[in-house]
Amino acid sequence: MDWQAIWLSVRLAASTTVILLMVGVPLAYWISFSRRRWKFLVEAVVALPLVLPPTVLGFYVLLAIGPRSPVGALYARLTGGMLPFSFQGLLLASVLYSLPFTVQPVAAAFAGVDRKLVEASWCLGVSRAATFRRVIVPLAAPGIATGAILSFAHTMGEFGVVLMVGGNIAGVTRTVSISIYDQVQSLDYGAATETSLFLLAISFAVLAATYALQRRVWAIWPAN
Amino acid sequence: MAGELNCACRTRLDSGFSLDAQLRIPFDQSPVTVLFGPSGSGKTTLLRMLAGLDRPAEGIITFRGERWFDASSSLCLPPQKRRAGFLFQDYALFPHLNVAYNIAYAARPGKGREYLKAFGLADLAGRLPRSISGGQQQRVALARALAAEPALLLLDEPLSALDAATRLRTRHQLRDMLLTAGVPSIIITHDRMEAVALGDWMAVMVGGRILQAGPVQEVFRHPVNGQVAECVGVENVLPARIAARENGLLTLEIGAARLQSIDSGEAGPVVACIRAEDVAISRDLSATSSARNRLAGHVRSVILEGPLARVELDCGIPLVAVVTAQSVAEMRLQAGDAVSAIVKTTSVHVAPWSENDSAAK
Incomplete structure (x- = not known):
C-alpha cells in the first residue's frame, strides 16, 4: 500500500476540515440568519461544487492561482513559492471543493435551533456573538460534527480537482485516489485492491458515524 | 420601580x-x-x-x-x-x-x-x-x-x-x-x-x-364602548337609543324595551352594558321594588355551570342572567316560564356605540 499517499491524503483532509470549520461555520451562520434578498446567490455559489465537474472547478482554480493571476502573483511575492502543483494550492482547491459539505449541514443545524432560544438570550442582554457561542453552537454541535466528517471524507477521496491543480508528485500532491489510479494504470491490481479496500472501509466508517450522530444514537448531552 | x-x-x-x-x-x-x-x-x-x-x-x-x-x-x-x-x-x-x-x-x-x-x-x-x-x-x-x-x-x-x-x-x-x-x-x-x-x-x-x-x-x-365591554366579558351589550334625559337619569330605548340608567353624559348612539350577575330574576310579575328596571319576558334556557346557572331570557330583548344554582332550584326555573328580569339602574352602564360592535350587526 502507498502509505505516503495515504498520509498525504489524511494531512490534506485534516487541514481542509480545520480551515472549512473556520470559514464554513461563519458562512453557514450568515446563510441561516441573514435576511438579505440576494442570499440565494451566495447559497448557489456555495453549492456549485456539488454539481460542477471536478475538472471544471480544478481548471478555474488552476487559472486563478497561476503565477500570472493576481492571487498567484501575490502568493509568489509573499512566500516566493508557487501555488499550482503544491500542497498549499491543493489545500485551497480542496477547501473550495468541499465547502458545501461543511456549509450545508451546519446551516441546516443552525436553522434547526429554535429561534426563540436565540431571542431569549438576546433579551437576557447577551450579545449576538456570545449567544452564538453559548446557545447556537452547542445546540448545533451534531450538525457541525456532521459537516466536519463529511468534509474530511470528501477530501480523502477527491480525484479530479487534485489532478488538475496538484498533478501527481509523490509526497507533495499524489493523494490516495491518484495512487490507486497509478496502480491500475501499471496493472498492479493487488496494490490497487488493497488501497481501494482501505478507502472503502474508511468511507463506510465515516458515513456510519455521521448517520449515528444525526440520529443521536450517542447522546450528545448527558441524560438526567 | x-x-x-x-x-x-x-x-x-x-x-x-x-x-x-x-x-x-x-x-x-x-x-x-x-x-x-x-x-x-x-x-x-x-x-x-x-x-x-x-x-x-x-x-x-x-x-x-x-x-x-x-x-x-x-x-x-x-x-x-x-x-x-x-x-x-x-x-x-x-x-x-x-x-x-x-x-x-x-x-x-x-x-x-x-x-x-x-x-x-x-x-x-x-x-x-x-x-x-x-x-x-x-x-x-x-x-x-x-x-x-x-x-x-x-x-x-x-x-x-x-x-x-x-x-x-x-x-x-x-x-x-x-x-x-x-x-x-x-x-x-x-x-x-x-x-x-x-x-x-x-x-x-x-x-x-x-x-x-x-x-x-x-x-x-366602565368599558369605553361595546367592543371593550364584550371583550372584558360583559354578557349583555345592547345597542340603545337615548329616549329621554332627566334628573340625572337616562331612559334608553332598546328595541321594544325601556331601561333606565345613570346619565354619564353620553350622547348619540350608545350601547347598554349589563353584567349577567347584575340581572335578577323574579317570578313575581307585578310587585314594585327599588329597582327601576323590570322587564317581563320568559325563560329561553337554563344552563347549570357548577354552583351558578346561566339563564337566557327573552324580554323583547335577549338578556343573560347568572344566578345561583340554588335559586334556580328553589324557583324551579324552566325554559318557557314567564318571569321578569330586574336590573338596578346603577348596573346599566352606558357606553358609546362603536362601529365594530358585533351586537349591533
Whole structure:
C-alpha cells in the first residue's frame, strides 16, 4: 500500500476540515440568519461544487492561482513559492471543493435551533456573538460534527480537482485516489485492491458515524 | 420601580394584519400591567416590538424617558440594550443547560445561586429543563429573566402552557414574585380571571388597536364602548337609543324595551352594558321594588355551570342572567316560564356605540 499517499491524503483532509470549520461555520451562520434578498446567490455559489465537474472547478482554480493571476502573483511575492502543483494550492482547491459539505449541514443545524432560544438570550442582554457561542453552537454541535466528517471524507477521496491543480508528485500532491489510479494504470491490481479496500472501509466508517450522530444514537448531552 | 412606558407604533405584517397601538403605562402607580385581548389581536406582536425583537414600521417607543425606538431618526435599540426581559409562552429554556446554568446564564456572579434559592429551585439545580414539570419550568424561566436584572419584564401568556390546576395555583404566586422583584411588568393574557388576579393596570387590545387602558377595575366597570365591554366579558351589550334625559337619569330605548340608567353624559348612539350577575330574576310579575328596571319576558334556557346557572331570557330583548344554582332550584326555573328580569339602574352602564360592535350587526 502507498502509505505516503495515504498520509498525504489524511494531512490534506485534516487541514481542509480545520480551515472549512473556520470559514464554513461563519458562512453557514450568515446563510441561516441573514435576511438579505440576494442570499440565494451566495447559497448557489456555495453549492456549485456539488454539481460542477471536478475538472471544471480544478481548471478555474488552476487559472486563478497561476503565477500570472493576481492571487498567484501575490502568493509568489509573499512566500516566493508557487501555488499550482503544491500542497498549499491543493489545500485551497480542496477547501473550495468541499465547502458545501461543511456549509450545508451546519446551516441546516443552525436553522434547526429554535429561534426563540436565540431571542431569549438576546433579551437576557447577551450579545449576538456570545449567544452564538453559548446557545447556537452547542445546540448545533451534531450538525457541525456532521459537516466536519463529511468534509474530511470528501477530501480523502477527491480525484479530479487534485489532478488538475496538484498533478501527481509523490509526497507533495499524489493523494490516495491518484495512487490507486497509478496502480491500475501499471496493472498492479493487488496494490490497487488493497488501497481501494482501505478507502472503502474508511468511507463506510465515516458515513456510519455521521448517520449515528444525526440520529443521536450517542447522546450528545448527558441524560438526567 | 419607576417610570413610564410610551408607545405609539404602527406596523403591517406580511399576513396583511395592521397594528396601530397607542399605549402609555404609568408604572409608578401600577407595577403590573395586563395586555388583554382576544387571540390574534396583535398582543404578542406589540410585546415583541417593545422587546426589540420586531421592528415597527413607524412610531416611537420610550421607556423612562429613554428612546428605544424612533422611526423618524431610524433609531432602534437592540434587545440587549433595552434590558427588557422576555418570558416566552413556552419559556424557551436552554435545553442543553441545567436549571442552575439556565438561571445563571445572564446573571452577575453569585446572582444565579441567589435566584435559584429564592425561587425554591435549589433541589432541581442539576436537572435539565425537559425533565422538570411545566410549573417548575415557568419558575426557572422567571428566575432566569429576573436574575439578569431587567428594567422591564414582558410576559407572553406565562400561564397558558400549564395545566388548569397548576395555572390557578401559579397565578397568585406569579403576582407575588413580580411584586417582590419590583420590576415593572407587562403580561399578555386573554383570560379575564387572570387579568383581574395579576394586573393593576390593563390595556385592552382588539384588532391591532388599544381600545382602552386604565386601572383593571375601572376597565371592567366602565368599558369605553361595546367592543371593550364584550371583550372584558360583559354578557349583555345592547345597542340603545337615548329616549329621554332627566334628573340625572337616562331612559334608553332598546328595541321594544325601556331601561333606565345613570346619565354619564353620553350622547348619540350608545350601547347598554349589563353584567349577567347584575340581572335578577323574579317570578313575581307585578310587585314594585327599588329597582327601576323590570322587564317581563320568559325563560329561553337554563344552563347549570357548577354552583351558578346561566339563564337566557327573552324580554323583547335577549338578556343573560347568572344566578345561583340554588335559586334556580328553589324557583324551579324552566325554559318557557314567564318571569321578569330586574336590573338596578346603577348596573346599566352606558357606553358609546362603536362601529365594530358585533351586537349591533
